[in-house]
Amino acid sequence: IAADDNRVAYVETETPMSIHVQTTSGIQQHLIVEVSAVIDEERDEQVFQMTDTLVDYQNATITEIVLDHEHLVALVNLSSVNRLVMVNLSSGEQQILGDPVFPVAAPSIGHGYVAWQHQQFLVSNNPVDFDLDWEVRYHDIELNQSYQLHPEDDIDQIQPQVMEDHIAWLQIDEDNETQIRIFTIEVVFEPYSSSTLQVFILLLPLLLLTWVSQRLKENEGRIMKRPHFSEEE
Numbered sequence: 001i002a003a004d005d006n007r008v009a010y011v012e013t014e015t016p017m018s019i020h021v022q023t024t025s026g027i028q029q030h031l032i033v034e035v036s037a038v039i040d041e042e043r044d045e046q047v048f049q050m051t052d053t054l055v056d057y058q059n060a061t062i063t064e065i066v067l068d069h070e071h072l073v074a075l076v077n078l079s080s081v082n083r084l085v086m087v088n089l090s091s092g093e094q095q096i097l098g099d100p101v102f103p104v105a106a107p108s109i110g111h112g113y114v115a116w117q118h119q120q121f122l123v124s125n126n127p128v129d130f131d132l133d134w135e136v137r138y139h140d141i142e143l144n145q146s147y148q149l150h151p152e153d154d155i156d157q158i159q160p161q162v163m164e165d166h167i168a169w170l171q172i173d174e175d176n177e178t179q180i181r182i183f184t185i186e187v188v189f190e191p192y193s194s195s196t197l198q199v200f201i202l203l204l205p206l207l208l209l210t211w212v213s214q215r216l217k218e219n220e221g222r223i224m225k226r227p228h229f230s231e232e233e
Helices: 041-051 193-221
Strands: 003-004 008-011 015-023 028-032 061-065 073-077 084-088 094-097 104-110 113-118 134-138 145-148 156-163 166-173 178-184
Touching: 003 061, 003 113, 008 061, 015 061, 015 156, 015 166, 028 104, 073 104, 104 178, 113 156, 134 156, 134 166
Parallel strands: 104 156
Antiparallel strands: 003 008, 008 015, 015 028, 061 073, 073 084, 084 094, 104 113, 113 134, 134 145, 156 166, 166 178
């Protein structure tokens, strides 16, 4: 179960791949989202080769939900691997976040971003020590781009939490000491803002010339002609 503002999302036991979204105030609405974590057979076969376990769509279950005012993200258990599915609640459009071949966990959503932990390149039936630790990744919903949150290392980075302008997570070092890490999301100018800035730079010399010309005219108006006095007879 998950909640955001005046909406709550939950899964019923009888329909483990259906998410019910219910508004709790105002005009009450009830939406049912059928979540799909299906990918092509070739990549599912790749999962089998790395885990010795078949991808089980028949018994798939949603084990975790996170929700904001426009999207929800479901963590889907498929026996051999977990997958993250993001759903646009307005359009119904769905997409899988991260690499669907490798393990993911602990999603968080908010302020236009999704963050989660993953074990990229982990081959479960023949693991390499360097790939056993968890890393943190995040997705910019508007740009539809995903990024690694930190340099690759061999220590656990877990439990990311999306906040306004920041993403926080826990880092567990070699001595099993836990530290809080915070990543600041950089604000990038929108394309239209960049275009406006370019136009302003091009017009700046013309604006300066106009301003100088106007100032010169104003100064000329203030110059008094020297008075002429005639001699008295």
